[in-house]
Amino acid sequence: MTMPACRLGLVLGDQLSFDLSLFDALDARQDALLMAEVDAEARYVAHHPQKIALIFSAMRHFAEVMRQRGWRVIYVRLDDADNSGSLPGELCRWMEALGAEEAHITECGEWRLEQALKGCGLPLVWHPDRRFLCSREAFARWAGGRGHLRMEHFYRGMRKRSGLLLEPDGSPLGGAWNLDAENRKALPRGLRGPFPRRFEADAITQEVLALVRARFSDHYGSLESFDYPVTHAEAQALWLHFLDFSLAAFGDYQDAMATDEPFLFHARISAALNIGLLDVRQLGADVEEAYRRGRVPLNAAEGFIRQLIGWREYVRGIYWLRMPEYAELNAFGNHRPLPEFYWTGTTDMRCMAQVIGQTLELGYAHHIQRLMVTGNFALLAGIAPKAVCEWYLAVYLDAFDWVELPNTLGMAMHADGGYLGSKPYCASGRYIQRMSDYCKGCRYRVDESTGPRACPFNALYWHFLMRHRDRLGSNPRLAMVYRNLLNMDEPRRMALWLRGEELLAQLDAGEAL
Template identity: 50%
Template structure:
């Protein structure tokens, strides 16, 4: 008789209480399955990274004395779905109990709850022991409020956990965030740090993935793979980020440039979201770097806000709104994704850079995701469900609990403003101010009309003109609508005609 314990691909936490000591009656199960590779089209590096990390985690458990059953993607005994594999393994090990850690995605949570309910043996869900908050804490905090402001949530988290506080209710530096200090374009100095991540050759793994018929997109880069394999590598990357990049992260966290794809970003989100790293230790390390005088307060606070604030907040939004959040479409946008979302082959230099980088590295930082790709998607009226599917597949750190609110709520405003206080859109002016993308572009950043006019410009004014009934009352958009009211009707009509023409020929941009 034994207990079968399931470990999902984003539950690679060696510090979980399950592993405090070997249990002769416990069998730990990890499985590479088509169910998880095929529900959305994934970037090749995302599949490789998760499978490679799962295999290394299974190795570590075995070396620590735990019993492990690992199902590889090409194992003849692999039924390629969670229920079928679990049925077979429960029978194989004559399991008397089934246990699993709480999944972070609603889809898997529902599937495993339904599966456990029909089992003839006892089943138990345990906590993943990772997050600062419970699933329902944000919903409780915002009970009765129409809009969920992240800033309110973030302040509560800072006070509760005593992070960057000068005393009860008093943030260090006299303010809760330093966003206004963290919006500088990058002039080229200080230089981008050398990529501190190690390399792995996952060619054999990639061949087995391809041979199994798993579809993917993007560059696999299997021979020189740079994403962490385990907790030790993730901790080293955390150390390197704190020393090499965090001092400058605050200043340039919103900067965009063709000269550096990483700049001063941590690239720790994959390790965090697969639970190789615990958010508490990452937050603590950043706070300690400030306290020791190695990092400015604005840099430490900006980084900590992404983890203690935003990451926990969007998780709360996700669990409060599922199922159904993924189908929100406030503006009734229906436009399919242009073909260049899968190739990066567009004459718009900003999008070619942001999408090309995503395809090459399975990564783009938050401003590339929000104010370049997401900005265009919203202005062009792309179907938010299709945008969500693309974001979920292309980024190595994208798991639905964190990606969906960021895409549907923050980027596409598809929830009508529950999460974001306004649509995050801009004309070419913002992109030019924060980047060097517009230099040498086929399109003219200043032109609204004409064959070479930047598509962002006409799409921007058309978006607000089309959605006046929904947005004109938003106090954060008053200036936009005042400018729109001053525009000559003929000029506005010309911009809207141009926008309509752009939407008809998105593939040709």
């Protein structure tokens, strides 16, 4: 009896799920799986060392489990002598070595990598990434013919499709689809989040940490505090910790920020979810069960599920619908380089120093820290979108192009001209003061807008609105802001403009604010 030719399944570092659809097409008795740590993926941006360590360690743990399940796993380590340095190179090398007739691949999370693999000249069989609830094709059908792709409309459809938090007649529990208005409370004085769940590095992780320390010492970010889950069991333990100790308060305080409190009531699971260690369907079911058992209020359950099956799925759909041209958009024509303090955290702006500092230490910041502190500053200062996107992709452990690019280019920078969001998320220092304690003890004064001690966010906010009045002045969501600008006396407007010009000149001169 002639045995069928071998087939090779490529498992990427952000696809560490036991339910990948390509496993259904392969036979563990005769086919093989390929996993490879390659320099090209670790260096195409200067990834945070903890991000590289997380992915490599999780890959090695996953490979061991797949071997225990009876699969032949070809695992290429970064320091293997014959490592070609790229995923297309490793795929070509092992296809030839095995005499494999075809390679099976799950849809990639990055357009760049998918195109590189498609261009390697091999017989490839592509499989959908069913870790997501909405396929690329389903999103394209939903988007077809719509003038505006608003997340709220998409989210309602996803709620109906998933059945989460619905009454028997299909209406939303509580009578409203979106409870975001209840999720914007400032943190009461003295309230802090629970002690974070941490994970000790086992022998595999320690070996990876040593490798990363030796090979990527030129990348920004500390490796010392690494404590992330690298297995499915550890990721589940982190998730249960969130359900038990944080979800109940997540709804109220998900937008709050506090000094030296990087996590507060956030789950810290996005990196584990994005590389396949957790399943979105199970997470949604767990949150709904917590609500129905009276463990958490509705605004907490709805707020988390909205991020999970609404925003996360929506930005992935936008990414694959609009790439590759989406990455080139620059609606405001911004070209200012990214300030050096984004890489060092050395700035007198206390809010920026806090968020950038924890980012370099932990590879983590929650969505409001990213959007309304570092993203807001980059928007107001006119930083080039590509430079900002590269920074976010590099420094955050959960950042992969499908999720990072729309969030940064579209939401934070408004560089798509309003395709993703109906208005820019711009704000003065007053917003940061309202949602955090960062302004206390800052060198700059949040109650001043002009003068050398004034909070830079204030003058830059008005400068941004003035310089983009032609584009934004007719936006109905900014009508009140522009009325306030119109009602200012001319000397006040001129003082704000000149202060903004001074701050931008400092940035252009390479000076830290």
